[in-house]
Amino acid sequence: MGVINRRDFLTISSAFLAGSTVLGGGFVLSPYRQGEVTSLKSDKVVKTTCELCFWRCGIDAHVKDGKVFKIAGQKDHPLSNGKLCPRGLGGHGLLYDPDRLKHPLIRKNVNGKSSFHKATWDEATTLIASRLSEITEEHGPESVAMFSHGFGASFFKTLLSAYGIDTFTAPSYGQCRGPRTEAFKLTFGHGVGSPEGLDIANSKYLVLIGSHLGENMHNTQVQEFSQAIAKGCRIVAVDPRFSTAAGKAETWLPIKAGTDIALLRSWIHILIEEKLYDEDFIAENAIGLSELKKSVRDATPEKTFAITGIPVEMIVKVARDLGRYQNQALVHPGRHVTWYGDDTQRERAIAILNALLGNYRAKGGLLSQKTYPIPKYDFPKPKKSSRKFKSVYPFAGSIPSNEIVDRTLADSPESFKAWFIYGTNLIHTLGDQKSTIEALRKLKFVVAVDVLPMEITGYADVVLPECTYLERFDDLDARAYKKPYLAIRQPAVKPLFDSKPGFEIARMLSKKMGLPDLFPDKIETYLESRLKKIGHSLVELQEKGVFVNQDSGLYRSQNEKMRFDTPSGKIELVSNKLREKGFDPVPKYTQHPENPPGFFRLLFGRAPMHTFGRTANNRILGELMPENELWVNAVAGQDMKLKNGEYLYLVNQDNIKSKTPIRVRLTQRIRPDVVFMVHGFGHTDPRLKTARNRGASDADLISHLDVDPIMGGTGMNNNFVTFTREA
């Protein structure tokens, strides 16, 4: 290894890896071949919770001879209903991944050379405590930020809060669903929730706008989607690409990318002009109809056709159908919605459309959900910060991660000096990799807690190997849902290697950081104490896996008086809160950059068997989908002399080239001005032996971000690529 910057990316040498194998020296990926699994009888079945994505389905982990050999959907868990997505079924591929982080690592700089060294937990946690102490003494606890993704972060947040650190950010806000949350809050007074409060199963007419249900595999939503289809729900898919959902639709509208707000405004216009909206519902529950009507008057189908490319008769037909089904029609709010930087306004248009349909708490519409009642644990009150992080984006309900990057790069006494990163591969998540890497290089200290050696761990000073979700307890899961539930995550097997559960790591750190009494002696004590308060026991929940309350009050009753948590107490079709801060109170359409000549707009999405980096190296799932492909319109591709199946490199508008090639898929299922690829591939880290050099990474090519001025989300879809055969 040559001389490198102290924060340059580090890999672990193969010699080092060779010495780190455990499990009696002969460790194989999976204890059983796929074909053997059906004939095996489990010694025990552990009811726990999946963590291969944020959905957190209930799973039954089948264990034989101390090894998990099968994962199935938990019957009683309302998010799985006995079924799982392909990722969830292959979760033991992560558990038995030979490339997992196996013990703590510490970066050491000797004579200008930087390398990782195997460390004990005591050494690693001592170092973290002492570095955090030095940094917070010199710059204040406000100089430390924590990035996280996933449920397991909760005890680390408790720890850092008690220490006085209160800057917590999750890319799932600024890089994914934040604009939706803020738009629905501005309109209805509350967000859509996660899992979303949508009654898809009972919808009679469902409009999906760039929402790839079935590819973006949110188990329960996909189950509901199938139920809706079986019951004859009519589906409209608005998408530049003929997605899986479009394949189930009666109507595919191949919209010009970036023009969705124009289409939504036109539908609002038609619903109002033709009085197809729910007049009684709006009169009783909403404000701003006349201003809204005036503001969308110019959104005629004819003008909208010129912008979107959707024929006038189709625009009108869908609007009239929406009006016909009213309460039982639903315009899906989407999930990954950070596209163009005006995303809160697009989501506002979706929220307004749903409001006009009067589908709020109606069968087949938007629902408000409830949580299973359980008190919090009695942790000491977090230390108050004297310099609390204040976002520059007026409606940022959470801290956008890109703002932490910006604030780290800024030359100011208030810039961040240390990052604590839990379970999120920021290199592939945030977009604008250059800034992320520059910020990482500037930091005084970086801690990464992860299961796999994802790229981000290569920039850390200390890497802590957490065990997988199949080897640990976590906090109780009691998120708001249609059927309020309380679920457990518990270990199916003991932690492999020298990895540890998050609770134990946080507890070890708390002792080193001068907070010895913060956590109880073990997580079982913590869980038991919370459960006791509601008259249950840990053993009971461990046996059942989940407690479920029946849904109640999901649908509004006739003549029910509703109050919304907005300034007016009503649904706000026109937002004065936005107006007061200088934003359009009603969503307006603005044009986005056109493709430079010879370039295609780069769109990305998901595949059912892969999520983020968490599944990238999973050999079971890798067998199902080993690499991603680049969808290119067949005619456009032939014009550029591309061949189906050939491997090409991509070059973006800033002359940034993909690190790895991607296989071309010529198809008529996509517009000629865009290309599409599945996110989560193109890893180059040699430590990820399965994922390495498989497909290409969209993240490498997203060098341009359009930041939403309302809440700070990063629009990523104004990036363009062309092709080269040169390696």
Ligand code: SF4
């Ligand atoms: S949707 Fe799939 S990956 Fe996500 S929690 Fe459920 S089973 Fe796991």
